[in-house]
Amino acid sequence: MTTVIKAFSALSDQTRMSIVEQLMTEGELAAGDLIEGRGMSGAAISRHLKVLREAGLVRQRVQGTHRLYTVDGHGLRAIADWTISKRAFWEASLDRLDAAITLEDQA
Amino acid sequence: MTTVIKAFSALSDQTRMSIVEQLMTEGELAAGDLIEGRGMSGAAISRHLKVLREAGLVRQRVQGTHRLYTVDGHGLRAIADWTISKRAFWEASLDRLDAAITLEDQA
DNA sequence: GCGCTAATTAACGTAAATGTTAATGATTGG
DNA sequence: CCAATCATTAACATTTACGTTAATTAGCGC
Numbered sequence: 395m396t397t398v399i400k401a402f403s404a405l406s407d408q409t410r411m412s413i414v415e416q417l418m419t420e421g422e423l424a425a426g427d428l429i430e431g432r433g434m435s436g437a438a439i440s441r442h443l444k445v446l447r448e449a450g451l452v453r454q455r456v457q458g459t460h461r462l463y464t465v466d467g468h469g470l471r472a473i474a475d476w477t478i479s480k481r482a483f484w485e486a487s488l489d490r491l492d493a494a495i496t497l498e499d500q501a
Numbered sequence: 502m503t504t505v506i507k508a509f510s511a512l513s514d515q516t517r518m519s520i521v522e523q524l525m526t527e528g529e530l531a532a533g534d535l536i537e538g539r540g541m542s543g544a545a546i547s548r549h550l551k552v553l554r555e556a557g558l559v560r561q562r563v564q565g566t567h568r569l570y571t572v573d574g575h576g577l578r579a580i581a582d583w584t585i586s587k588r589a590f591w592e593a594s595l596d597r598l599d600a601a602i603t604l605e606d607q608a
Numbered sequence: 609g610c611g612c613t614a615a616t617t618a619a620c621g622t623a624a625a626t627g628t629t630a631a632t633g634a635t636t637g638g
Numbered sequence: 639c640c641a642a643t644c645a646t647t648a649a650c651a652t653t654t655a656c657g658t659t660a661a662t663t664a665g666c667g668c
Contacts, residue, residue, distance in 0.1 A: 408506060
């Protein structure tokens with residue numbers, strides 16, 4: 395399985411997607427913090443985190459008994475790489491996305 | 502399931518990914534053409550195409566008994582939208598990807 | 609060292625995905 | 639209209655994914 399397919403696969407699950415988004419918004423968090431509000435056991439979250447690690451989407455840092463998680467750029471860059479390489483197929487319609495990236499690049 | 506998760510899910514399968522890439526490279530193709538070289542029955546490909554359609558990644562056009570497929574920008578734009586919105590998390594390292602998008606925008 | 613907490617891993621059950629072959633639907637050519 | 643072709647859908651078997659609870663591993667504080 396290629397890197398980008400592994401990343402797509404990891405993010406094709408709602409729980410894992412929400413974990414990544416939470417880490418992006420809130421920064422480094424312990425595994426335990428990621429359990430709350432998801433209506434799921436810690437064991438389940440732990441395995442989701444393993445999938446995300448193996449896809450290069452999150453990194454784990456050990457501190458005492460805690461495992462602190464952050465977003466890992468590797469998996470995201472694989473997605474960005476793929477997306478940019480296919481740009482011709484989504485930029486055509488000149489919509490708000492196209493505008494968005496143009497604005498960002500001008501800034 | 503959100504649009505982007507549906508797109509990630511559709512592209513998390515090697516066969517479906519290769520179908521999309523083939524349509525990008527070769528343009529419009531009949532369902533039958535997409536079976537060849539994949540070592541898989543037409544029925545299996547047909548269902549993969551259904552998944553891709555439902556994810557907004559390919560479009561189907563009927564011509565006689567043939568179903569002609571092309572890439573659909575909708576699913577791709579959902580991915581591009583997500584990717585761009587998370588740009589801060591993959592552009593940080595200022596690597597070749599960052600250079601690539603900059604070059605494209607200058608062009 | 610012992611107990612407590614944090615987290616992961618093991619064992620297991622169920623649901624979803626993916627392939628097969630067979631059957632069905634739809635269009636074309638003679 | 640009948641047969642042939644293209645494609646999809648149906649029915650089925652098998653594998654993979656995802657959740658649970660229980661057991662295990664690891665560090666901290668007393």
